[in-house]
Amino acid sequence: MTEQPEDILQLAHREPILQDKFVLLEEKERQIPGAVQYHIFRYDKAPFSQVEDTGMLNYRVAPGEPNGNYLELKFCMASNTYCVKNDADCGVCPRAFQSRTRDTVDVVSLRFSPAHLSQFLKPDNPQCRRADEMLNFSLPRSCSKILPLCSRTRMVLEAFLNHSFTGSLENIYINAQIHMLLLYSMECMVGEKETDGFQCKFLANDADREKIIRSREILLQHIGEPLTIKALSRKVAINECYLKKGFKELFGITIFDFYQSQRMEHARYLLYEKGLSVTDVSMLLGYSSISHFSTAFKKHTGIKPCELLLR
Numbered sequence: 194m195t196e197q198p199e200d201i202l203q204l205a206h207r208e209p210i211l212q213d214k215f216v217l218l219e220e221k222e223r224q225i226p227g228a229v230q231y232h233i234f235r236y237d238k239a240p241f242s243q244v245e246d247t248g249m250l251n252y253r254v255a256p257g258e259p260n261g262n263y264l265e266l267k268f269c270m271a272s273n274t275y276c277v278k279n280d281a282d283c284g285v286c287p288r289a290f291q292s293r294t295r296d297t298v299d300v301v302s303l304r305f306s307p308a309h310l311s312q313f314l315k316p317d318n319p320q321c322r323r324a325d326e327m328l329n330f331s332l333p334r335s336c337s338k339i340l341p342l343c344s345r346t347r348m349v350l351e352a353f354l355n356h357s358f359t360g361s362l363e364n365i366y367i368n369a370q371i372h373m374l375l376l377y378s379m380e381c382m383v384g385e386k387e388t389d390g391f392q393c394k395f396l397a398n399d400a401d402r403e404k405i406i407r408s409r410e411i412l413l414q415h416i417g418e419p420l421t422i423k424a425l426s427r428k429v430a431i432n433e434c435y436l437k438k439g440f441k442e443l444f445g446i447t448i449f450d451f452y453q454s455q456r457m458e459h460a461r462y463l464l465y466e467k468g469l470s471v472t473d474v475s476m477l478l479g480y481s482s483i484s485h486f487s488t489a490f491k492k493h494t495g496i497k498p499c500e501l502l503l504r
Contacts, residue, residue: 218297228309228461229371233354234300244271244298246347248340250378254330262330264310266303266378268342270350271296299354303371312454312493324379340381349373361459364466365413368458369451376445393442395435404429405439412452416459417478422448457493460486464501471498 216237224230248268255261310328326332342350353370356363395401408429412420425448426433440448456478463469463477475486490498 223367228306228458228465229368230304230306231367231371232302234302236298236300244269246270246342248342248346248378250338250340250381251335252327252332252337253335254332259307259330262307264305264327266301266305266340266374268301268340268346268350268374270299270301270347270354301350301353303374305375308495311495327379338381340378343377343381346374346377349377361463361467362414364462365416365455365459368462369409369413369455372454373444380445393435393438396439396442401431401435401439402443404431405436405443408436408440408448409444409451412448413455416452416456419452419479453489454493457490460490460498461494461501464498471502474498 217234218237219235220233222230222232246269248266251265251267253261253263253265307330314325314328340346349370353367353374356366356370358366396405408425408431411425411428420428422433422437426436429436431439437448440446440451444451446454460474460478463474464471469477471487472483475483478486480486480489487498490496494501
């Protein structure tokens with residue numbers, strides 16, 4: 194994947210930027226066939242006078258070449274600051290990127306393949322027709338759209354860039370944040386307006402809303418230990434009904450669908466990047482049989498686990 198961060202930087206900076214002004218501090222990327230590919234560039238903020246937090250969505254169709262289709266999200270976040278310490282156990286520094294104390298400009302690029310996006314399609318869904326047309330790449334022309342960064346998007350981007358997870362937990366966490374960014378960007382693209390109010394009135398209470406957010410974190414931490422709704426509600430001390438309704442409104446997905454999608458994305462990571470066997474992965478994710486795991490994996494990814502190992 195060839196990345197060109199200059200376009201989003203140019204947009205965020207609002208004036209010409211000379212190529213030699215880019216002082217790249219750190220870079221991070223991950224590419225897994227059929228999964229989300231992401232790339233993070235971290236620049237020293239010193240060369241930039243005024244940089245605005247900016248987002249953009251690129252929808253690309255290649256007529257006659259389905260493999261050339263993709264949906265890409267790019268975000269530019271300014272004024273992130275990182276600790277001078279290089280101590281992973283200090284409890285303050287993000288482990289994803291540890292560098293000298295300085296303000297930075299971070300560019301995040303997320304590229305989604307048609308195979309990955311197809312899992313979200315649902316038949317006969319007139320309320321989200323335009324979103325479905327983008328997800329199945331039936332719109333005839335490529336297009337781009339500037340994305341205003343709402344409070345929800347900023348919150349997810351900050352979590353994406355400043356988390357303290359490592360190893361397998363990092364992969365689970367990153368996948369979860371990426372799908373939230375896709376959701377909010379698609380809402381913006383299809384013209385849905387952000388509102389400050391909630392249909393579930395209890396979400397207006399900071400403490401109750403924090404419980405719902407905490408429930409999502411617990412699900413990610415127990416990716417191989419399936420939790421019942423009852424057990425999860427007890428852990429965050431909230432009514433089961435409130436938990437289900439609040440989770441769906443806050444994150445746009447049911448608890449089961451969210452948990453299942455994260456398990457399968459983690460499975461893909463363990464199979465492709467860690468080289469684990471199908472048997473080992475099915476056991477790590479708490480499946481009672483390999484056949485149940487293989488069925489769930491194919492339903493989510495469109496391929497069997499063994500087919501991914503051959504790529």
